[in-house]
Amino acid sequence: MARIIVVTSGKGGVGKTTTSAAIAMGLAKKGHKTAVIDFDVGLRNLDLIMGCERRVVYDFVNVINGEASLNQALIRDKNCNQLYILPASQTRDKDALNQEGVGKILDELKKDFKYIVCDSPAGIEKGAHLAMYFADDAFVVTNPEVSSVRDSDRMLGILASKSRRAEQNEEPIKEYLLLSRYSPDRVRLGEMLSVDDVQEILSLHLLGVIPESKSVLNASNSGMPIILDEKSDAGQAYADIVARYLGEDKPHRFIEDKKGFFGKLFGSK
Amino acid sequence: MSTDPHKTPYTPSALEFKSSTFSVPVLVLTSDDLIAVEQQLQDKIGLAPEFFRNSPLIIDLQEINKKGYDIDVAELTEVLRNSGLLPIGIRGGNVQQNEQALDLLIPVYSIHNVGASAETQERKTITPAPEPETDAADNISTTLITQPVRSGQRVYSSGDLIILAQVSAGAEIMAEGNIHVYSTLRGRALAGVQGDTEARIFCSDLQAELISIAGNYKISEDLDETVRKKPVQIYLQNHTLIIKDIV
Ligand SMILES: Nc1ncnc2c1ncn2[C@@H]1O[C@H](COP(=O)(O)OP(=O)(O)OP(=O)(O)O)[C@@H](O)[C@H]1O
Numbered sequence: 001m002a003r004i005i006v007v008t009s010g011k012g013g014v015g016k017t018t019t020s021a022a023i024a025m026g027l028a029k030k031g032h033k034t035a036v037i038d039f040d041v042g043l044r045n046l047d048l049i050m051g052c053e054r055r056v057v058y059d060f061v062n063v064i065n066g067e068a069s070l071n072q073a074l075i076r077d078k079n080c081n082q083l084y085i086l087p088a089s090q091t092r093d094k095d096a097l098n099q100e101g102v103g104k105i106l107d108e109l110k111k112d113f114k115y116i117v118c119d120s121p122a123g124i125e126k127g128a129h130l131a132m133y134f135a136d137d138a139f140v141v142t143n144p145e146v147s148s149v150r151d152s153d154r155m156l157g158i159l160a161s162k163s164r165r166a167e168q169n170e171e172p173i174k175e176y177l178l179l180s181r182y183s184p185d186r187v188r189l190g191e192m193l194s195v196d197d198v199q200e201i202l203s204l205h206l207l208g209v210i211p212e213s214k215s216v217l218n219a220s221n222s223g224m225p226i227i228l229d230e231k232s233d234a235g236q237a238y239a240d241i242v243a244r245y246l247g248e249d250k251p252h253r254f255i256e257d258k259k260g261f262f263g264k265l266f267g268s269k
Numbered sequence: 270m271s272t273d274p275h276k277t278p279y280t281p282s283a284l285e286f287k288s289s290t291f292s293v294p295v296l297v298l299t300s301d302d303l304i305a306v307e308q309q310l311q312d313k314i315g316l317a318p319e320f321f322r323n324s325p326l327i328i329d330l331q332e333i334n335k336k337g338y339d340i341d342v343a344e345l346t347e348v349l350r351n352s353g354l355l356p357i358g359i360r361g362g363n364v365q366q367n368e369q370a371l372d373l374l375i376p377v378y379s380i381h382n383v384g385a386s387a388e389t390q391e392r393k394t395i396t397p398a399p400e401p402e403t404d405a406a407d408n409i410s411t412t413l414i415t416q417p418v419r420s421g422q423r424v425y426s427s428g429d430l431i432i433l434a435q436v437s438a439g440a441e442i443m444a445e446g447n448i449h450v451y452s453t454l455r456g457r458a459l460a461g462v463q464g465d466t467e468a469r470i471f472c473s474d475l476q477a478e479l480i481s482i483a484g485n486y487k488i489s490e491d492l493d494e495t496v497r498k499k500p501v502q503i504y505l506q507n508h509t510l511i512i513k514d515i516v
């Protein structure tokens with residue numbers, strides 16, 4: 001059975017698109033046929049992060065309006081032939097998407113793909129609503145600061161009451177916490193919330209912690225999802241996240257600060 | 270290549286009728302004095318302004334008509350709308366009142382077909398869906414919630430409210446009766462919202478933004494450090510909120 005994953009947050013700029021690109025690539029590299037959809041109509045940038053911006057012919061809105069078929073619009077990734085990208089439109093406004101059209105496209109994708117990753121726009125308005133409405137799983141991307149946590153909480157309420165699963169009284173969406181841009185040094189200085197603080201407020205299953213890392217910016221500048229940079233800490237964090245999501249048992253990393261982390265590493269060996 | 274429905278031989282259906290049951294508050298009027306009605310309405314709304322803003326409402330005139338009073342439905346509607354309420358039906362009215370309602374495009378319901386109240390009698394387990402319960406005096410039910418109540422969600426119970434999960438900051442829970450939270454209470458909790466001064470709030474970890482019983486409230490800042498993050502009960506004594514450990 002295909003599964004629809006929404007990558008959502010409420011607050012903007014927390015790392016949804018970075019995460020969508022990374023986990024879609026991670027799932028595809030594990031051999032699962034995966035599609036990643038940019039729901040951020042008007043501001044598309046998933047194609048930039050995926051490095052396929054120069055191959056966009058048709059987009060999500062064209063497919064919804066019947067101006068192109070899904071096959072015409074899907075772009076096959078240059079690094080992994082199990083991965084396809086459905087870009088957003090840059091020229092339409094947000095109202096170009098509608099629930100029925102989105103539902104039809106997802107149904108069609110479900111016949112052919114194992115995972116469908118939906119990169120949500122920020123906010124809790126229509127675009128974010130459509131991105132989460134049909135989801136089976138939600139990756140809630142949160143930064144370790146109060147306003148991001150509050151917005152995630154808000155989004156969790158919406159997932160629990162306004163999604164298709166909620167409306168049809170089905171089993172609720174499975175919710176996972178991805179704590180991103182985490183910096184143990186700054187937690188220690190009291191400038192950021194700790195993993196425990198965030199967990200206590202949200203009481204949500206932690207899928208992984210992604211450290212604040214310069215490698216993320218480098219990766220997006222070169223149009224390569226960060227997970228392909230296997231040497232980078234953030235890339236490894238996303239690889240762990242994909243593995244955990246697929247049921248592998250991986251201990252959490254990147255929670256302690258560097259000294260503590262290495263200390264622990266040497267201590268345990 | 271947009272599809273033109275007039276040219277395609279097969280027209281997909283554009284609509285469908287479905288039957289659904291909604292819970293809507295019922296306003297039972299007991300006086301024909303519109304000034305008093307407006308005043309008391311304002312007082313009630315003041316207790317939970319967010320909850321009542323743009324709330325749909327059924328007007329119930331049964332009591333008034335029993336007493337032989339009369340009321341001008343147009344004027345009443347005006348008062349309600351000015352208070353931010355949206356009347357969507359009338360019941361228990363006489364012929365003239367019903368006609369007046371229909372002139373105002375307000376549907377008339379018979380007092381007997383207030384559907385499904387027998388089914389809703391049983392105890393409900395719901396995920397937080399901020400819909401008001403039917404306010405029939407004979408239908409005071411306990412609302413049980415098993416999922417977290419998240420920021421931005423509101424829950425209202427016309428009876429007691431029992432919550433088995435956390436209530437987040439930015440969430441609002443309200444009950445005409447008591448409130449029990451068997452987890453951390455970080456949001457706003459208002460018990461006895463229709464004026465029941467006997468109502469109490471119980472929670473196993475008090476970190477609330479606001480607590481209120483029958484309109485007597487305390488905000489987070491006023492909470493004493495000795496009770497913060499503790500299991501407590503909150504009740505009213507001589508118009509003062511008492512917060513006490515439960516051990
Ligand atoms: N782990 C990280 N370390 C450092 N920078 C990061 C990390 N994750 C994301 N960023 C940076 O944060 C910025 C926002 O990331 P991204 O575009 O993925 O967020 P978003 O949630 O999709 O934003 P929007 O709400 O605008 O869609 C980008 O500049 C990205 O490079």
Ligand SMILES: [Mg+2]
Pocket residue numbers: 016017018040119120121
């Ligand atoms: Mg984005």
